[in-house]
Amino acid sequence: MTESTQPNPRHRLSPLTCDAPGLRQSIRDALVRVVGKDPDLATPRDWLHAVSFAIRERIIERRVVTRRQFAEEDVKRVYYLSMEYLIGRMLEANLRNMGIFEVTQQALQDLGVDFREIARLEEDAALGNGGLGRLAACILESMATQGYPGYGYGIRYEYGMFQQHIEHFRQVEHPDNWLRYGNPWEFPRPEKTFPVRFYGYVVEHHRPDGETSCNWENGEEVLAMAYDYPTAGYERRNVNNLRLWAAKATRDFDLRYFNEGDYIRAVADKNESETISMVLYPNDATAIGKELRLKQEYFFVSASLQDIFDRHRQLEYPIEELADKAAIQLNDTHPAIAVAECMRLLLDEHRIPWDQAWTITQNLFSYTNHTLMPEALETWPVALMERVLPRHMGIIYRINHEFIEEVRHRFPGEHEFFRRLSIIDEEHGRRVRMAHLAVIGSHRVNGVAALHTSLLKQTLFADFSRVWPERFVNVTNGVTPRLWMIQANPGLTELIDSRIGSDWKFDLDRLKQFAPYASDEATREAFRAVKLRNKERLAALVHKRTGLAIRPDVMYDVQIKRIHEYKRQLLKLLHVIELYQRIRDGEDVLPRVVLFAGKAAPGYQRAKDIIAVINEVADIVNHDPAMGDRLKCVFFPNYEVSSATIIIPAADLSEQISTAGFEASGTGNMKLAMNGALTIGTLDGANIEIRDAVGTENIFIFGMTADRVSAHRAQGIPPGAHLDSHPRLRSMVEALRDGFFSNGGRHLHAEIARYLLEEDPFFVLADYAAYSDACAQADRLYQDAEAWSEAALLNVARMSHFSIDRTVREYAENIWNVLPEPVPPPCPESNKN
Ligand code: GL9
Structure with missing residues (x-):
């Protein structure tokens, strides 16, 4: 040939x-x-x-x-x-x-x-x-x-x-024998x-x-x-x-x-x-x-x-x-x-x-x-x-x-x-x-x-x-709106089509025309209905995979990505512990589902320990009658592309909380924002550009900047010195250390607490107070459904820069020096039903 x-x-x-x-x-x-x-x-x-x-x-x-x-x-x-x-x-x-x-x-x-x-x-x-x-x-x-x-x-x-x-x-880990049945x-x-x-x-x-x-x-x-x-x-x-x-x-x-x-x-x-x-x-x-x-x-x-x-x-x-x-x-x-x-x-x-x-x-x-x-x-x-x-x-x-x-x-x-x-x-x-x-x-x-x-x-x-x-x-970086919006979120796609037509699928810049609808009450209501359906779809899948029943009518707060110290799943987990303790103390807390998903490299012991601790904390939280359905913590197993297409459209809050200077870009952050999740994040990777695109008022930014992180490292302050920066932090870390959440893994919990206090090179404790504040800010906005929906819709409408088509054009024009060579579509008559 x-x-x-x-x-x-x-x-x-x-x-x-x-x-x-x-x-x-x-x-x-x-x-x-x-x-x-x-x-x-x-x-x-x-x-x-x-x-x-x-x-x-x-x-x-x-x-x-x-x-x-x-x-x-x-x-x-x-x-x-x-x-x-x-x-x-x-x-x-x-x-x-x-x-x-x-x-x-x-x-x-x-x-x-x-x-x-x-x-x-x-x-x-x-x-x-x-x-x-x-x-x-x-x-x-x-x-x-x-x-x-x-x-x-x-x-x-x-x-x-x-x-x-x-x-x-x-x-x-189980082997992925994906070709077992042949591949058409x-x-x-x-x-x-x-x-x-x-x-x-x-x-x-x-x-x-x-x-x-x-x-x-x-x-x-x-x-x-x-x-x-x-x-x-x-x-x-x-x-x-x-x-x-x-x-x-x-x-x-x-x-x-x-x-x-x-x-x-x-x-x-x-x-x-x-x-x-x-x-x-x-x-x-x-x-x-x-x-x-x-x-x-x-x-x-x-x-x-x-x-x-x-x-x-x-x-x-x-x-x-x-x-x-x-x-x-x-x-x-x-x-x-x-x-x-x-x-x-x-x-x-x-x-x-x-x-x-x-x-x-x-x-x-x-x-x-x-x-x-x-x-x-x-x-x-x-x-x-x-x-x-x-x-x-x-x-x-x-x-x-x-x-x-x-x-x-x-x-x-x-x-x-x-x-x-x-x-x-x-x-x-x-x-x-x-x-x-x-x-x-x-x-x-x-x-x-x-x-x-x-x-x-x-x-x-x-x-x-x-x-x-x-x-x-x-x-x-960018992501393809074909998979991550049109396929993953047909409800949102239909809503956008109904307002601005369907040209945006080829040219995401046209999504900007959707922005005015953020202030339209009917669009906001339709958006909430779409979100609710997406949450029901996710809740059904969570039930099937884990046996856990979760409500669709609460905030879905997700951190979905590889498990890594720098991505700071432990920061989110501490927040779960904070919410747990506050509910136990009789405080009124916004109901939410916190969902983690992600794999750990098989040889990365710390990451595997983090998964175990998340699952053990989740087990205590999910079975404590005092929580009364106000807090559920899910570890969604075997995160892969097909499950991402179900989780992302259901999310309200997107956790992008890496230590600044460590996440090169992130792309999950883009997928989530395009689907109308609000980002809570550090000034790291593409989060910065996402903030510039969606507007500071439509994103929750917190924590040390990359420069501050380097300066902080140079100072050599021991992580434990931050325990009093937040009224609850000490008791949260002590609960971990003393095995309150452990189910046979007591020693593991103590080790994670020790790591946070003595070793952690990614500043979980140093950033905790700021993170907890940002979460509280998100909770307040969420309680105002209209304001939240408006911000979410503005996220959708303003994410066009993160289309992979823009990324590829930049490579083509500035690096490859190649031109497109589009093939004309076949005559349309042969394709009509
Ligand atoms: C990564 C970066 O860590 C991400 O921040 C970035 O968005 C992507 C794509 O550019 O590349 N580099 C890297 O090694 N991984 C990334 O995700 N890791 C994996 O792919 C597991």
Whole structure:
């Protein structure tokens, strides 16, 4: 299969119809012919697969059209390299983006099948940890919606993010065998298979032109095989491709041992090479440092670059023009080895001289940084790199040498400066700093919110920013309104449509027209009715998952995100304890449900302890008759994309309470505000921009700023010194310490109290009084239903800046230099019911 630019006239496509009878026919056909079931015997899952196959036929058709148009129009392509894609369920998202959601529901109903019943059987595609992976999924969707020629590349993990069970209050991880029933959305492409080499050694050749070229010989080869996931833009526009690589043993894996008669050994070896794509590392914001992880990174990077080079060649472009025809975005440092791999391909395979190869590489790449946390910065021991990727290590040495020479020339004598800039860290036992490789190999480096970018320039990349000030830019994150508003919150969508029409779905700036309705009483009442229905939907799910009954007519206060010290779930938990004590003391307290959800990295013991303590406090609170339904505390298990779409539209209060300076951006904060939750938050990440957008009077900001946090740290005040800053804080922490809430985990509670008092580097106690005040302020506003609804509606109307479409346009215009290439929608007659 080649990237031909000349469509063969005999290969004209005749699009499938998208009316109810056509869909009905396709679904029934797929059930019999693809799933292989008699409709009379089909299970709900069989129907799920049948309808998915029927829809994928229609998506792939649009993909073929899109690809042809890109080839004909000579477009510049964007390649998004990411270790993670947190996609969630695909059926409903695909149906909605294809513009055939209602008609397909109708077709199913005609067949006696309930859409909701089968849709919930689909496993989430959870090929990511959290915000970073979800951002990648939103970016792909937006590139398709806006018609950008975007390609995603990643890994087809056999096992995605673990499933979180709560057993005896604790997190227990279960494997996520998401492919168990097969996956109708993927197209295996065995013909798109590339060899990826590890280990071995380098043989140098001195060429007549004075350059040295190298052969990387011996070692082990693994095959990367492509699986394609077509990604539909909203309303049947472009369909782009996400290509995920699976590791397969090389075809000749068996020869050596088969010849020796050791069949079992041969097959066992095959399994070992296939472990590369077996499982997603469930870590967030921490570097992993395991050889298998390095192999995963190089595996998908090498396959992706070989594929990109191949496409370029098939389109008959000269290799020298690679950076004119392609842009490659590195999603965090995980794929940073791509810089060295690109150099290897240009030098060793294409015989391009070093300087020219380096110019092409720098023009090709750009890099997004997603965190300032030092422990998240990947570094690899030089010895490991030399063993696993010997050729790349040689290339990295030369990149580093040329770079240091350049800065030596520009900043003579600043030896300390060169040492800090070097790709090789000589102080911690010689390590390769992947972030430095990414910065040096890219023409643009971006942070993901204004504060984050400015801190990047002042701290992590201060030295680089002195060398290349223009290289650092900000691109504030966004989220797709298609999933996070239209799909997740049909009630709100209908309300907005009824007031301002439906153009806002493509152009979120038009949501501004909804702002005047915040002062319209009827709209506010309708908004409250929508919220109530969303809460009923969530309450039913909470009951199903936890057995706990919660009222829909109270404030829903949610903190939903990975469990991490810096995100400060303990700050919220202390507030739960405060409310509990006040109710016990006979105070009149605003009724509320506090809902936590999120996973802890399996090796992050403190985070797992925090989950256990939340669950134990919740158990006491929820069973104390003195609470009389005024306070419920829920830990919602196994937080994933599909549950987020139910929780977010039901929320009133959005907890964004990280220690300022630590949350790079956050994206849950955006999803919640767009759905009319008011934010209670610190001046961290994108919260600052959200405040600027919605107005200070429509958000509850509290706590130390990033500057104050640094100053406070420098002062070295012990956390326990803040115990009297709030009248109850001491007794709350003592209740924890003394095991008042413990249910067998007494020692754990004492340890958490000790941590808060003596150790906590994230200033929970220092910020508590301010936080508690902000909560009280939120409670007061909530009691005025009209004022609260007005503020909530203004949040909805003023969040347009946080559409992922704006984010993607900024990347396209300021970093990638690519233009959209929208495919005209097929003639509308063929799609009407
Ligand atoms: C993160 C940041 O922590 C978030 O603040 C940011 O919104 C997202 C997307 O830019 O990236 N970086 C990071 O490592 N994670 C993020 O969420 N962690 C996970 O994805 C689990």
